[in-house]
Every structure is written in structure tokens, then in C-alpha cells.
Amino acid sequence: MATAPRTQQVIDGIRSRIAARLLCAGDRLPSVRQSAARFGVSPATVVEAYDRLVADGVIQAVPRSGFFVSHLASAPAGPAANAPRRDHAIDPFWVSRQSLDESGAVAMPGCGWLPADWMPQAALQRGLREAMRDPANLLHYGSTAGDPALRRQIALRFAGEGLVCDPDRILLTASGSAAADLICRLLLRPGDTVLLDDPCYFNYQALVAAHAARAVSVPFGPSGPDPAVFAAVVAAERPRLYLTNSGVHNPTGGALALPTAHRLPGLAAAHGMVIVEDDIFADFAPGRPTMAALDGLSGVIRIGSFSKTISAAVRCGYIAARPEWIDALADLQLATGFGGPSPLASAAIGHVLGQGAYRRHMEQLRRKLDRARRHSAQALASLGLTVSGADGAGFTLWCRLPAGLDSAALAQRCLAHGVILAPGNVFSPSQSAAPFLRWNVAQTSPAALDALAKAMAAESAG
Structure with a gap:
């Protein structure tokens, strides 16, 4: 345990040099002894740091040659590189990946599309x-x-x-x-x-x-x-x-x-x-x-x-x-x-x-969504949420949680029960929507409502 902070110091130092392009794909890292001297740590600490970087795919170990920066580590920066760092529960990329990569066995009231059979x-x-x-x-x-x-x-x-x-x-x-x-x-x-x-x-x-x-x-x-x-x-x-x-x-x-x-x-x-x-x-x-x-x-x-x-x-x-x-x-x-x-x-x-089938489809879909919005709004209100949009259009509701509850924390708890939520701060540039979540009425299910109720109870209990 005592060496963990020093190990992380070495890891962070190498990652920052790669991010700043001071070390690029294929570059050879300093030897274990050189890095130990540079960071003021023991060689054993550097070995542990290098092993963890190898496991993460940041560097590669080449027998009898040393350690080299992985090509994966030097991939071009994407949108996330320019975006503010956020917890995964309020990271839109994470929410999207969870929804898009699900196996069909999870409830997704946080997703932004209709079920296939709709x-x-x-x-x-x-x-x-x-x-x-x-x-x-x-x-x-x-x-x-x-x-x-x-x-x-x-x-x-x-x-x-x-x-x-x-x-x-x-x-x-x-x-x-x-x-x-x-x-x-x-x-x-x-x-x-x-x-x-x-x-x-x-x-x-x-x-x-x-x-x-x-x-x-x-x-x-x-x-x-x-x-x-x-x-x-x-x-x-x-x-x-x-x-x-x-x-x-x-x-x-x-x-x-x-x-x-x-x-x-x-x-x-x-x-x-x-x-x-x-x-x-x-x-x-x-x-x-x-x-x-x-x-x-x-x-x-x-x-x-x-x-x-x-x-x-x-x-x-x-x-x-x-x-x-x-x-x-x-x-x-x-x-x-x-x-x-x-x-x-x-x-x-x-x-x-x-x-003409498309016009009829949309007329039927709007009626179906009207019923789904009313049903979902009632169910969510019974759990203590304040719901906006029940009398509107589309397939989402904007819901305020009871005082003291944070939607990101609820999202983390619900994910453990196989339910994906969309916390309010995913949508808020100012990060001022922690008490809100977006709910897809077409994805409402007893399992999703039950998971939300349990997560709210657990958060309230502290």
C-alpha cells in the first residue's frame, strides 16, 4: 500500500508525456533505473508502474529491448479529449455506449430511441x-x-x-x-x-x-x-x-x-x-x-x-x-x-x-405515445418525481427527483440492476441538472420502475 501513490506518480508522469506528444508511438521509454532516478522512486516501483501500463495497453514490453509506447496510446485525440472530464454516470459517451452495446437483457428508459416493434x-x-x-x-x-x-x-x-x-x-x-x-x-x-x-x-x-x-x-x-x-x-x-x-x-x-x-x-x-x-x-x-x-x-x-x-x-x-x-x-x-x-x-x-402507410403509422404512434406518456408520468409521480412533458409530444419526460437525490448516483445504482438511466447533467452544459433525469416513455417497464424505486430508497437511506 505504501508504494501505491509513488507507482501512480510514475504512471501519471508517463501518461502526461504521451498526451503532450513528448513520447510518441514507437518511442523507447527510459530504462527502469533511469525512470527510478527521474521520479525519485525505487526500481521496484517503476517495474510495477511499467507492468500496469503494459496491462492497460499504453506501452509494450519488447524482450531484451525495453519498453515502447504503444500505437494505441498515441491515437488521435477525439471529442472527449477536448471535453471537460466527467464522472461516467454523467458522461454522454458512456451513456450512449451502454445503450448501444446492450445485449437486449437490460431496460433502457435512458435511451433516445423507440423500441423496434414501435x-x-x-x-x-x-x-x-x-x-x-x-x-x-x-x-x-x-x-x-x-x-x-x-x-x-x-x-x-x-x-x-x-x-x-x-x-x-x-x-x-x-x-x-x-x-x-x-x-x-x-x-x-x-x-x-x-x-x-x-x-x-x-x-x-x-x-x-x-x-x-x-x-x-x-x-x-x-x-x-x-x-x-x-x-x-x-x-x-x-x-x-x-x-x-x-x-x-x-x-x-x-x-x-x-x-x-x-x-x-x-x-x-x-x-x-x-x-x-x-x-x-x-x-x-x-x-x-x-x-x-x-x-x-x-x-x-x-x-x-x-x-x-x-x-x-x-x-x-x-x-x-x-x-x-x-x-x-x-x-x-x-x-x-x-x-x-x-x-x-x-x-x-x-x-x-x-x-400512405407512413402517415397512418405516425398517427397511430402519436396516439400510442400519448397513452405511454400519461402512464409513465403517473408511475413516476407515484415514486415522488415531478414530471414535465406529460401533455406534450414525443417520447421523453423531463423529471425532477425528490429533494436531496442526485440522478448520477441513481444511474450508477440502476445500472447494477440492468437498467440504464439518462442523468440530467448529461444534458446540462452548466452541470446544473443533477436533480433531473430524462425518461423514455416507450421504454417504461415494471423492471425499470422497480429499479428506480430501489435506487431512490437506497440513496435516501444514505
């Missing part, structure tokens, strides 16, 4: 069969802007909500996340400021970190950000972009009030800020105001995808924006990926959207 499987299968009739969808690259039929379908859907948009102003992308990433690549430079809601969709925070930008935030209430607070933050921080959900906000389930939706684009334009409006949940709440429709895609960029309503496996996203931005984004997409979504995926989704 999705339009028959319509998607028909769409894929139709798409496969064209050999080009199986064998060729797609067109630069993406499948024309799908872009027309998207333009028609925009028209239904009052947004007039020519299909040539729509670019198909590999996913909704890819759409946001392309915009950040085009419009951001390292050190730029990006405005986020607080709370917000957690992947926005990771995206900002990946582009070496600085995140600032504005509180998001039931009807959106307060315009006066929004204006003050924009004037003080001069952000380049504002990334937001509007139709159904993730995670709160709120929506922009019409006066707010009118005011925000003007405030943004006055300070040279571009709004990126992610309306991936638009079909869960048709008729709600969008800034893109009110602004006419002048200073607002509209993005979305179909992963929440059709399929998370058949990926396709889109961007609707000013013509010059669409041209630049298309070139950037060619440079970074030589095209957007799979032609097979976009053609299949186009077929699904063109069928």
Missing part, C-alpha cells in the same frame, strides 16, 4: 424491396445532393408546415449527426463560440468539443429560452452558431412559443449568428412553429433525419439552407466522405415517405 417495419421492408429494384442503388455512388425523389418528399413536407423550399436547397447526409458535423466543419473555426440550450441534446456538447469550439448556454424553459436572456448572452458572447431543437425539445419535451420563434432569428441576425434548427422530432408534433419556416431559411439552417420515426439502421439525414451554403456543404461532404447517405437507404426512405 417502428414501421413492414413499410420499411417494402421500401427496401422497391429501392433494390434499381441496380444503381446497390452498386453506384449516389448523386452529389442525394436522391432527388427523397429531396422532393422532404420539400413537400416542409411546404405542409409553411416552409417554402426548393429541393435544390436540400442536401442529403449520412445522418442527422453528420448534418450537424458538416455545418460545424463549414462555419466554425477552433476557438469559436457556440450557443447551446441548457439542458440540450448531449451530443451537441460532444460536437462542439470535437471542433475545438467553446460552448456557452442559455436556459431552456417550457416555451424555449427567454428572449431577453437570449439577447444578453448573444451580445456578450458573440457565438457563431446556435444549435437547438425546436419542435420537440430534447430533453425537456418543451417547444418554442410562437412569439419566441419569431424573435430569436432576428436577434441572431443582429449579431451575425447562424441558427441550426434540428427538427428530428417534427413528425411527433406537426403544426408547431419552427424558426426555419418563420425565417425562410435566411439565417436559419434546418437539419433532421428519420432515425426516430423510420429506422436508426437505414441512416439518412438532411440539411436545408441557403443555396450558397448547400453548394459549399455538398463540396465538403464530397471531400470528407465522397458523398452522403447510401443510395439504397435514401431511396428506401423516399418510398416509405411516399406511402
Whole structure:
């Protein structure tokens, strides 16, 4: 035990030199005796430190040659390298990995998608069969802007909500996340400021970190950000972009009030800020105001995808924006990926959207979710949670825990019972949402509610 702190000192020292690129992949480490002298420890302590670094894959032991930095240790820094360090229970990458890698034996009220049997499987299968009739969808690259039929379908859907948009102003992308990433690549430079809601969709925070930008935030209430607070933050921080959900906000389930939706684009334009409006949940709440429709895609960029309503496996996203931005984004997409979504995926989704079955699916899904929200809200309220969003739209509720309880601690306890939660601070840039959690009503189960109740009791007991 006495040598443990000194061993960690050696480990941390070597890791920091690798992180600073003072030691790179393939470099030989100092000998055991040299490191012992450098760190002022015994050779046995260095041997223990090197053994632990070998076990972690940071360095490699080469017989009769010494120890060398592993290629894995010098991998390029990803988004997490630029993001603030957080406990795993409030780390969005950890939450996503737990949800995506689960074996099917766990309950996932913390995940951000619908169960497979809630999705339009028959319509998607028909769409894929139709798409496969064209050999080009199986064998060729797609067109630069993406499948024309799908872009027309998207333009028609925009028209239904009052947004007039020519299909040539729509670019198909590999996913909704890819759409946001392309915009950040085009419009951001390292050190730029990006405005986020607080709370917000957690992947926005990771995206900002990946582009070496600085995140600032504005509180998001039931009807959106307060315009006066929004204006003050924009004037003080001069952000380049504002990334937001509007139709159904993730995670709160709120929506922009019409006066707010009118005011925000003007405030943004006055300070040279571009709004990126992610309306991936638009079909869960048709008729709600969008800034893109009110602004006419002048200073607002509209993005979305179909992963929440059709399929998370058949990926396709889109961007609707000013013509010059669409041209630049298309070139950037060619440079970074030589095209957007799979032609097979976009053609299949186009077929699904063109069928009456999709409209009927969404009508049925909205009714099903209405019932699920009411049932889940009642169950959670019976446990002492204060629930927002039960009368709204979409599939998530924003829940405040009883006083004194921390959602990150509950998430850790629930994971031990095979239940994945989404703690509030996953979504909060200011880390001010510890008493909250996001709950997926389509993933509510007796096992999930029981695990939450037991975790709350255990935390309350201390």
C-alpha cells in the first residue's frame, strides 16, 4: 500500500508525456533505473508502474529491448479529449455506449430511441424491396445532393408546415449527426463560440468539443429560452452558431412559443449568428412553429433525419439552407466522405415517405405515445418525481427527483440492476441538472420502475 501513490506518480508522469506528444508511438521509454532516478522512486516501483501500463495497453514490453509506447496510446485525440472530464454516470459517451452495446437483457428508459416493434417495419421492408429494384442503388455512388425523389418528399413536407423550399436547397447526409458535423466543419473555426440550450441534446456538447469550439448556454424553459436572456448572452458572447431543437425539445419535451420563434432569428441576425434548427422530432408534433419556416431559411439552417420515426439502421439525414451554403456543404461532404447517405437507404426512405402507410403509422404512434406518456408520468409521480412533458409530444419526460437525490448516483445504482438511466447533467452544459433525469416513455417497464424505486430508497437511506 505504501508504494501505491509513488507507482501512480510514475504512471501519471508517463501518461502526461504521451498526451503532450513528448513520447510518441514507437518511442523507447527510459530504462527502469533511469525512470527510478527521474521520479525519485525505487526500481521496484517503476517495474510495477511499467507492468500496469503494459496491462492497460499504453506501452509494450519488447524482450531484451525495453519498453515502447504503444500505437494505441498515441491515437488521435477525439471529442472527449477536448471535453471537460466527467464522472461516467454523467458522461454522454458512456451513456450512449451502454445503450448501444446492450445485449437486449437490460431496460433502457435512458435511451433516445423507440423500441423496434414501435417502428414501421413492414413499410420499411417494402421500401427496401422497391429501392433494390434499381441496380444503381446497390452498386453506384449516389448523386452529389442525394436522391432527388427523397429531396422532393422532404420539400413537400416542409411546404405542409409553411416552409417554402426548393429541393435544390436540400442536401442529403449520412445522418442527422453528420448534418450537424458538416455545418460545424463549414462555419466554425477552433476557438469559436457556440450557443447551446441548457439542458440540450448531449451530443451537441460532444460536437462542439470535437471542433475545438467553446460552448456557452442559455436556459431552456417550457416555451424555449427567454428572449431577453437570449439577447444578453448573444451580445456578450458573440457565438457563431446556435444549435437547438425546436419542435420537440430534447430533453425537456418543451417547444418554442410562437412569439419566441419569431424573435430569436432576428436577434441572431443582429449579431451575425447562424441558427441550426434540428427538427428530428417534427413528425411527433406537426403544426408547431419552427424558426426555419418563420425565417425562410435566411439565417436559419434546418437539419433532421428519420432515425426516430423510420429506422436508426437505414441512416439518412438532411440539411436545408441557403443555396450558397448547400453548394459549399455538398463540396465538403464530397471531400470528407465522397458523398452522403447510401443510395439504397435514401431511396428506401423516399418510398416509405411516399406511402400512405407512413402517415397512418405516425398517427397511430402519436396516439400510442400519448397513452405511454400519461402512464409513465403517473408511475413516476407515484415514486415522488415531478414530471414535465406529460401533455406534450414525443417520447421523453423531463423529471425532477425528490429533494436531496442526485440522478448520477441513481444511474450508477440502476445500472447494477440492468437498467440504464439518462442523468440530467448529461444534458446540462452548466452541470446544473443533477436533480433531473430524462425518461423514455416507450421504454417504461415494471423492471425499470422497480429499479428506480430501489435506487431512490437506497440513496435516501444514505
